[in-house]
Amino acid sequence: MPSAVSTTQFRGYAIHDTKNWTSFKLIDFEPKPFEDYDIDIKIEYCGVCGSDVHTITGGWGKPALPIVPGHEIVGKAVRVGSMVSSIKVGDRVGVGAQICSCMNCAHCKNDDEQYCPKRIYTYNSRYHNAERTLSQGGYSTAVRAHEQFVFPIPDEMPLEEAAPMLCAGLTVYSPLVRNGAGKGKKVGIVGVGGLGHFAIQFAKALECDDVVVFSHSPKKRDDAMTLGATDVVFTCKDGFEEPLVGQLDLIICTANVSDSALLRGLMSTLKIHGRLIMVAMPDESLPSLMSTDLAMNGALLGGSLIGSKKEALSMLDLAVRKGVKPWIDVVPMKDCGKAVRAVKDGKIRYRRVLKMDIE
Ligand SMILES: NC(=O)c1ccc[n+]([C@@H]2O[C@H](COP(=O)([O-])OP(=O)(O)OC[C@H]3O[C@@H](n4cnc5c(N)ncnc54)[C@H](OP(=O)(O)O)[C@@H]3O)[C@@H](O)[C@H]2O)c1
Ligand SMILES: [Zn+2]
Ligand SMILES: [Zn+2]
Numbered sequence: 001m002p003s004a005v006s007t008t009q010f011r012g013y014a015i016h017d018t019k020n021w022t023s024f025k026l027i028d029f030e031p032k033p034f035e036d037y038d039i040d041i042k043i044e045y046c047g048v049c050g051s052d053v054h055t056i057t058g059g060w061g062k063p064a065l066p067i068v069p070g071h072e073i074v075g076k077a078v079r080v081g082s083m084v085s086s087i088k089v090g091d092r093v094g095v096g097a098q099i100c101s102c103m104n105c106a107h108c109k110n111d112d113e114q115y116c117p118k119r120i121y122t123y124n125s126r127y128h129n130a131e132r133t134l135s136q137g138g139y140s141t142a143v144r145a146h147e148q149f150v151f152p153i154p155d156e157m158p159l160e161e162a163a164p165m166l167c168a169g170l171t172v173y174s175p176l177v178r179n180g181a182g183k184g185k186k187v188g189i190v191g192v193g194g195l196g197h198f199a200i201q202f203a204k205a206l207e208c209d210d211v212v213v214f215s216h217s218p219k220k221r222d223d224a225m226t227l228g229a230t231d232v233v234f235t236c237k238d239g240f241e242e243p244l245v246g247q248l249d250l251i252i253c254t255a256n257v258s259d260s261a262l263l264r265g266l267m268s269t270l271k272i273h274g275r276l277i278m279v280a281m282p283d284e285s286l287p288s289l290m291s292t293d294l295a296m297n298g299a300l301l302g303g304s305l306i307g308s309k310k311e312a313l314s315m316l317d318l319a320v321r322k323g324v325k326p327w328i329d330v331v332p333m334k335d336c337g338k339a340v341r342a343v344k345d346g347k348i349r350y351r352r353v354l355k356m357d358i359e
Contacts, residue, residue, distance in 0.1 A: 005040065005042045005078055005142040006141075007034065007040065007079060008031075009028045009030060010029055010030075010031055010136070010141050010142045010144075011026060011027070011028050011358050012029065012068035012070075012136060012137070012138075012139050012140025012358070013025070013026060013068060013140070013333060013334070013336050013358075014026070014027040014029075014066035014067060014068045014136075015056045015063075015065070015066060015067050015069070016065055016066045017065065018056060018057055018062065018063065021053075021056040021058075021340065022337040022338070022340060024337050025066075026358065027066050027068070029136050030133070031133070031136075031142070031143075031144040032131070032133040032135075032144060033129065033133075034079070034144065035081060036081040036082045036083035037081050037083050037084060037148075038079075038080075038081045038084075038145065038147070039077050039080050039081065039084060039087055039093070039146075039147055039150045040077070040078050040080075040142055040143075041074075041076065041077055041078065041142060041143050041144075041145065042075045042077075042078045042142055043073055043075040043141060043143060044074055044075040044159055044160075044355070045074050045075070045159055045160045045163045045330070045353050045354065046070040046071075046072055046073050046074075046140075046163060046333070046353070046354045046356075047070075047072030047163040047164040047166075047168065047328075047351055047352070047353050047354075048072075048336070048352045048354060049071060049072055049164075049168060049194060050193065050194060050195070050280075050343060051071070051097065051167070051281065052069035052070060052071070052340060053343050053344050054281065054283060055069055055123070055124055056340060057283075057344070059282075059283035060283065063124045064124055064126075067123060067136070068123060068136040068137045068138075068139050068140050069123055069124075069138075069340075070123065070137035070140065070354070071095070071122035071123060071138060071166075072096065072138065072164050072167045072168065072353075073096075073137075073138035073143055073163065073166065074092070074093070074153060074159040074160070074162050074163045074166070075092075075094075075159070075356075076091065076092060076093070077090065077091045077093050077150070078142070081147070083147075084147045085147075086152070087150055087152065092155075093150050094150070094151050094153055094159075094165075094166045095138070095143055095145045095149055095150055095151070095166065096122070096149070096151070096166035096170055096306060096307075096312065097121055097166075097167045097171075097306050098113070098114055098119055098120065098121055098122060098306060099120055099121070099122045099135060099144075099145035100119070100120035100127070100145070100146045100148075100149065101113045101114075101116035101118055101120065101146075102116050102117075102118040105117065105118070111310045111311075113148060113149075113308055114305050114306045114307060115305060120135055121135060122135055122137050122138065122143065122145075123136050123137030123138075124137075139333055139354060141356065141358050148309055149309065151309065151312045151316065154316055154317070154320045157319070157320060160330050160353050160355070161325055161328065164194060164326040164328065165315065165316065165319060165326065166312065168194040168195045168198050168326070168351060169198045169202070169315055169324075170307035170311060170312050171305075171306050171307065172189075172195050172198050172202060172252055173307060173311060173314075173315040174304060174306065174311045175252055175277040175279060175304035176199065176202055176203060177206070177311065177314075178304070179250045179275055179277060180250065181202075181203055181206045181208050182206050182208060183208070185208045185209060185249045185250065186209055186210040186212065186247055186248045186249050186250075186271075187208045187211055187212070187248065187250050187251070187252070188212045188214060188244075188248045188250070188251035188266070188269060189213050189229075189251070189254065190213075190214040190215075190235075190253040190254060190255050190266065190280075191214070191215065191280065192213060192215050192217065192220045192223060192227075193255065193346070193348070194326075194343075194348065194350055195279060195280070196215075196254040196255065196350075197227055197326070197327060197350040197351075198324070198326065199252050200224060200227040200229055201228055201324040202318070202324060203252075204322075205228075205318055205322035206318075210230045210231065211228055211229050211230050212229070212231045212232075212244065213232045213233065214233050214235050214240075214251075214266065215232060215233075215234060215235065216255070217346075218234055220232075223349070235262055235266075240265060241265035244269040245269060246270070246271055246272075246297060247269060247271065248269045248271060248274055249270075249274050249275075250270075250275050250276075250277070251266055251270065251274070251276040251277070253266070253276060253279065253280055254279055254280050255280050256280055257278075257282075257286065258282075259287050260289060262287070263286065264293045267293055267297075267299045267301065268296070268297070270297055270299045272297050272298050273298045274297065274300070275299070276300070276301050277302050277303065278301070278302070278304075279304050289301075326350065326351045327349060327350045327351065328351045328352070329349075329352055330354075331354060331355065332354070333354040333355060333356055333358065334357055335354070336354055339354060
């Protein structure tokens with residue numbers, strides 16, 4: 001049985017100023033009031049996501065400060081509300097980038113709760129309660145989340161390997177499945193990073209015929225092949241798209257697409273009515289396109305936000321059955337400043353996971 005954490009005060013590593021975004025200091029913070037469907041998780045590990053960096057650097061706008069990032073959280077349930085039916089104290093569980101939604105709208109009732117207009121993200125989000133409680137993330141001792149957003153971790157999966165699945169894994173699994181990845185399909189994955197290295201593995205696990213990886217890093221070729229790519233294309237080369245024009249059913253883009261030529265080139269590799277789904281959320285706007293760039297093959301450009309609980313559970317099941325595993329290095333949580341720096345500098349192969357070290 002896990003030892004208890006305080007039910008009124010959690011403690012985490014926080015950024016106080018977006019200009020000093022590697023300088024974390026410990027803070028105590030109060031979670032939202034505990035309700036009937038809530039679960040408190042004593043955190044053991046938390047992955048470091050590219051979104052943590054966008055948030056603490058102010059790339060997506062000024063965050064609420066101080067801010068404790070982290071939304072790839074795993075640990076043990078230490079307190080469960082009176083209405084919780086699927087989780088009991090002591091269970092191995094995790095939380096991704098969302099911890100609450102209205103549970104009542106059409107999206108929430110249709111396994112699309114990540115698209116609920118009242119969604120609460122795991123950090124930097126305010127609850128709709130009277131206190132307007134600010135959510136704080138997983139570089140911390142504990143997290144409080146609604147049962148719908150707490151995922152049981154399969155026994156076969158080490159907790160530290162489960163952590164990055166809950167944002168990076170789910171964010172690519174959902175658009176792969178929703179856009180028909182499977183037998184008979186040729187899929188492209190842009191970027192070999194935290195999200196990208198899962199996308200390659202899940203495309204393979206879903207039995208796509210071809211998994212073409214687009215990368216700007218020639219050094220990642222061998223890694224991409226080991227992860228399951230059938231071909232690796234370097235986007236820095238002029239005309240990189242030419243051998244692939246009109247061939248792909250679907251592209252999942254996990255990297256910043258900085259210029260029009262790159263985006264135009266990627267779109268041209270799609271079959272008629274093929275789709276490019278942009279899951280990366282860079283600080284900058286997308287480059288401009290002429291509508292003729294989309295018209296030539298009737299291509300579609302879209303987006304996708306994390307995934308639903310239903311998808312999280314099927315993803316974890318598939319990962320166990322097909323041996324999908326993140327490539328991780330585990331460091332003490334106090335090294336979160338170095339970890340976010342390394343993510344920003346593109347130095348991680350391919351996910352850093354923080355191990356709880358707060359007394
Ligand atoms: N939609 C959602 O719900 C959601 C959820 C989670 C994360 N995200 C977003 O997804 C993005 C990726 O997150 P991550 O955690 O995978 O980050 P990451 O591990 O840092 O991966 C960064 C990616 O960017 C590419 N890259 C690095 N330097 C680059 C450069 N100079 N030019 C172009 N590409 C470069 C890398 O691929 P190569 O070296 O192979 O080119 C790598 O795929 C972030 O924008 C994050 O906010 C979105
Ligand atoms: Zn994330
Ligand atoms: Zn809703």
